[in-house]
Amino acid sequence: MKALDPIEFKAVSAAVSAGARQKVRLGDMLVATGLITGAQLQSALAEQKRSGRRLGRILIEDGSTDEESIARALSSQLQLTYLELTLDMVSVRVVKRLPEVQARKFRVLPIDEIGDVVRVGMADPTDYQAQDEVQRLLNCEIDPVVVTETRLNAVLDRLYSKSEEITGFAKELGLEMAGDPASGDGAANATVDDAPVAKLLQTLFEDALRSRASDIHVEPQERKLQIRFRVDGALMIHTEAESRIAPAVVQRLKLMSGLDIAERRLPQDGRFVAKMRNQPIDMRISTMPTQFGESVVLRLLPQGAQGASLLSLERLGMPAPIFQKISEFISQAQGMLLVTGPTGSGKTTTLYGALAEMNKPHAKIITVEDPVEYRLPGINQVQVNDKIGLTFASVLRSTLRQDPDIVLVGEMRDRDTVETGLRAAMTGHMVLTTLHTNDAISTPMRLLDMGAPRYLITTSLRLVLAQRLVRTVCQECSQPHPPTAQEESFLRSVLGAQHPLAGLQQGVGCANCNRTGHHGRHGVYELLDMSPAVVHAFNNDDTGAYMAASRREIGELSLARHACDLVLAGRTTAREAMRVIGRVVE
Ligand SMILES: [Zn+2]
Numbered sequence: 001m002k003a004l005d006p007i008e009f010k011a012v013s014a015a016v017s018a019g020a021r022q023k024v025r026l027g028d029m030l031v032a033t034g035l036i037t038g039a040q041l042q043s044a045l046a047e048q049k050r051s052g053r054r055l056g057r058i059l060i061e062d063g064s065t066d067e068e069s070i071a072r073a074l075s076s077q078l079q080l081t082y083l084e085l086t087l088d089m090v091s092v093r094v095v096k097r098l099p100e101v102q103a104r105k106f107r108v109l110p111i112d113e114i115g116d117v118v119r120v121g122m123a124d125p126t127d128y129q130a131q132d133e134v135q136r137l138l139n140c141e142i143d144p145v146v147v148t149e150t151r152l153n154a155v156l157d158r159l160y161s162k163s164e165e166i167t168g169f170a171k172e173l174g175l176e177m178a179g180d181p182a183s184g185d186g187a188a189n190a191t192v193d194d195a196p197v198a199k200l201l202q203t204l205f206e207d208a209l210r211s212r213a214s215d216i217h218v219e220p221q222e223r224k225l226q227i228r229f230r231v232d233g234a235l236m237i238h239t240e241a242e243s244r245i246a247p248a249v250v251q252r253l254k255l256m257s258g259l260d261i262a263e264r265r266l267p268q269d270g271r272f273v274a275k276m277r278n279q280p281i282d283m284r285i286s287t288m289p290t291q292f293g294e295s296v297v298l299r300l301l302p303q304g305a306q307g308a309s310l311l312s313l314e315r316l317g318m319p320a321p322i323f324q325k326i327s328e329f330i331s332q333a334q335g336m337l338l339v340t341g342p343t344g345s346g347k348t349t350t351l352y353g354a355l356a357e358m359n360k361p362h363a364k365i366i367t368v369e370d371p372v373e374y375r376l377p378g379i380n381q382v383q384v385n386d387k388i389g390l391t392f393a394s395v396l397r398s399t400l401r402q403d404p405d406i407v408l409v410g411e412m413r414d415r416d417t418v419e420t421g422l423r424a425a426m427t428g429h430m431v432l433t434t435l436h437t438n439d440a441i442s443t444p445m446r447l448l449d450m451g452a453p454r455y456l457i458t459t460s461l462r463l464v465l466a467q468r469l470v471r472t473v474c475q476e477c478s479q480p481h482p483p484t485a486q487e488e489s490f491l492r493s494v495l496g497a498q499h500p501l502a503g504l505q506q507g508v509g510c511a512n513c514n515r516t517g518h519h520g521r522h523g524v525y526e527l528l529d530m531s532p533a534v535v536h537a538f539n540n541d542d543t544g545a546y547m548a549a550s551r552r553e554i555g556e557l558s559l560a561r562h563a564c565d566l567v568l569a570g571r572t573t574a575r576e577a578m579r580v581i582g583r584v585v586e
Contacts (some may be wrong), residue, residue: 082392085147087511106130123145169200220246220293307331315352335462336425369410409433415451425460440466440528466526468580474513487574505570526559
C-alpha cells in the first residue's frame with residue numbers, strides 16, 4: 001500500500017474525525033447495538049419523514065424500545081457515561097451558568113464542575129452542534145454524559161421553577177407600592193402599574209399548571225403574603241412575598257373574574273378563563289376576608305380537549321366487578337347512581353366518566369352543577385346560582401320539564417333536592433348524583449335522615465359507589481418496601497392472616513415527585529348494589545339486618561380491600577391506604 005505523504009495524511013485524518021463527529025446517526029447506532037431491527041428503523045424513519053417528529057420519540061411511542069435503553073445504547077456506542085440524573089446530583093451554582101431557554105433548546109443541563117471541566121447531561125449526545133454551542137456559552141470545556149429526556153425535563157422543571165421569577169415580580173411590585181402612600185391603607189390603588197401584577201399572575205398560573213396543581217391559595221398573613229399550591233391533594237408553599245403587595249394581587253384577581261373590587265368585607269366567588277400554553281384553563285375563584293386581608297383560593301379546572309379526553313370510566317382503574325356493574329347500570333334506562341365520598345375524592349370525575357359513555361346523539365343529558373367542572377360537547381349544563389334563587393332543587397325541577405333522559409345533579413345537599421332527584425329516578429330518568437357520606441352502607445340511611453321516604457329510596461336507588469383518592473407511588477424513585485409492624489397489622493386486618501404480603505413499594509423522593517415519593521392519584525372504590533336482599537332488609541326498618549345484608553352484598557368490593565390490593569400491586573403505599581381508610585395512627 002502506498003504511504004500517504006504528510007499533507008495528504010493530515011487531510012484524511014481531519015476528514016475522519018469530522019466524519020466521526022457528524023455521521024453518527026441515532027438510528028444506525030440503535031440497529032448496531034441490536035436494540036431495534038432494521039425494519040423497525042425503516043418504519044420509524046418513514047414516520048419521521050411524514051411527521052417531522054424526532055426519531056427517538058417515534059421509536060419509544062411505537063413500542064420498539066424505551067428511553068432508558070436508548071440512553072444506555074448511546075452511552076456504550078459513544079463511550080460516554082450514562083447517568084440516572086436526579087436533582088441531588090446537580091450543583092445549582094453550575095446550572096446557573098446556562099439560561100433555561102438554552103438548556104431546553106439543546107436538551108442539556110450543566111451538572112457539576114470538576115476542575116475546569118463542566119459535566120453536562122445531554123438527552124441527545126449525538127447532537128454535536130448543541131455540544132459546541134453549550135461549550136461556547138459556558139466558555140469552558142465540557143464533559144458530556146447521557147441522560148434520559150424525562151429525567152432531564154423533570155430536573156429542569158424543578159430547577160427553573162418560576163418561584164424565583166415570581167419573587168422578582170413581587171419585589172418589583174413592592175417597590176412601586178412603597179413609593180405610593182395611597183396604598184398604605186390596604187386598598188390597591190388604580191394608579192399602580194398593572195404590568196408586574198399581570199406578569200406575576202401569569203407566571204404563577206403557568207407554574208401551577210406545570211406542577212399539576214389543583215388549587216392556588218393566596219393567603220395574606222401578618223408579615224408576608226403566602227402563596228401555596230395543592231398538588232395530589234397536599235398543600236405546599238410556593239412563594240412568600242411582601243405582605244404589602246397582597247391587595248394589588250387580590251384586586252387584579254377580582255377584576256379578572258368580574259367580582260366587586262370595592263367589596264372587601266364579604267366573601268365573593270366567580271370564575272374566569274386563563275389561557276396557558278394554548279390551553280384554556282377555567283379558574284374558579286373564591287375570596288374570604290381574614291384578619292390580614294382578603295384571602296383568595298383559585299381552583300384550576302382544565303377545559304377543552306385535554307380535560308374531556310381524560311374522562312372515561314375505564315381509565316379510572318376500578319376493580320373489574322365494580323366497573324362491570326356500573327357499565328350494566330349505564331346501559332339501563334332509569335334509576336339512581338349515587339357516588340359518595342368526602343370533598344376532593346374524585347366524585348365528579350367518576351360521574352363525568354359515566355356521562356362520557358352515555359353521551360350519544362339519542363340521549364338528552366342535562367347537568368345541574370356548582371360549579372360546572374368539565375365542559376362536554378352535546379350536553380346541557382346549568383350552573384346553580386343561589387343568589388338569584390337558582391338552587392339545585394329549583395333547577396332540577398325545571399330540568400325535568402326539559403324532557404331529559406339523563407340528569408346529573410352535582411350534589412344533593414338538602415331534602416328538596418334529594419326528593420326531587422329520587423322521584424326523577426323513579427319516573428323513567430337516569431339520575432347521577434353525589435352525596436357526602438363516608439361509605440356506601442351509611443348512604444341509604446343518610447337519605448332517610450335527610451327526609452326522603454323509605455319507599456322512594458328503595459325503588460329509585462340502584463347503586464351506591466363510595467370512593468377516595470390515594471396518592472400513587474412515584475415511578476421514578478419507587479423501591480421495594482417491607483411493611484412496618486403497623487402496616488402489616490393493617491394489611492392483615494383487611495386481607496386476612498394468611499394473605500401473602502409482597503409487592504409493596506415506596507417512593508424515596510426525587511425531582512419528578514418534588515421529593516414526596518408520590519406522583520399522581522388513583523381512585524379507591526366500594527360498591528353497594530341495592531339488591532333485593534338489601535332492599536328487603538332496609539324496608540324492614542331493622543338497622544342490624546340491613547347492615548349485615550349490605551356488608552354481605554359489598555363483600556370484597558370494599559374501600560379497604562381495594563386500597564390494600566393497590567398497596568400489594570405497588571401502586572400506592574400502606575400509609576396512604578391507612579390514611580384514606582381512616583386507620584392512621586401517627
Ligand atoms: Zn419520585
